[in-house]
Amino acid sequence: MNYFAEDHPYAPLIPIKKRIFDEHSKYQHIEVYETEDLGNMLVLDGAVQLTDKDNFIYHEMITYPALAISKKSDDVLIIGGGDGGTAKEVLKFNKHANVELVDIDEKVIEVSKRFFPEVSSALNKINVVIDDGIEFVKRSDKKRDIIIVDSTDPTPLAEGLFSKEFYEYAHKLSSILVAQTDSPISNRKAHLKAIDNMKKVFKYVYTYLAYIPTYPGSLFSFSIGMDEELGEINDIDIKTRYYSKERFLVSMNDFTKDIME
Secondary structure, eight states, X not given: OEEEOOSSTTOOOEEEEEEEEEEEOSSOEEEEXXXXXXXXXXXXXXXXXXXXXXXXXXXXXXXXXXXXXOSOOSEEEEEEOTTSHHHHHHHHXXXXXXXXXXXXXXXXXXXXXXXXXXXXXXXXXXXXXXXXXXXXXXXXXXXXXXXXXXXXXXXXXXXXXXXXXXXXXXXXXXXXXXXXXXXXXXXXHHXXXXXXXXXXXXXXXXXXXXXXXXXXXXXXXXXXEESSOOXXXXXXXXXXXXOOHHXXXXXXXXXHHHHHO
16 A cells, blocks of 8 residues: 655655646645545645545634634635635635635646535635735735635745734734644644744734644644634534534643643
């Protein structure tokens, strides 16, 4: 049996059948594998982004906590997220929402539509902009109810999306921002740096965890920056597979502080 594994000491071995796409875009190396058990798998610059089978964990957890907290979700900006999974969950929550997605790499969008049709189904229902997310936010003056930063890990292509400067640009547009903040196990330095930068901009920052089996270390984090203290979390009238209010609240108790510091 053949396996795929990221070049990372915490990476899982993922059984694969074959590689079905392999191409370099202007920005990154894009691969798609047909796996033994997880359906198709998207890999960017050697790092697993999603699989057909477990992507719902990431996409539910990057969207529903902020959507449940916010008083409004009529205008949502997604930075990154070219696979379309985050947009799909936003529209499940509010089918009338004005969703704008900004991704730098058009090829990722094309590949997602071709190999992940279910995940990417929302891309034809929203406004998609091909642009550098940092520059887009820097130029924009349009207020948003929520900004979701669905980026890759802080590689040279995406590291600016974890910076204090980017969070400042975004904060001018929205009082609620949610971003993936990497793994407290497998990439703790980047995890803590992203949270620290967010805390320099937003008055309140809440970090929470999710288990994503195809990511190095399996434990992954997201952080919500807000101008107001966390109050009522609204119930959502959607059938979810991973997210729940209880799981979200419990996951804010970061046990890694006791074992990693």
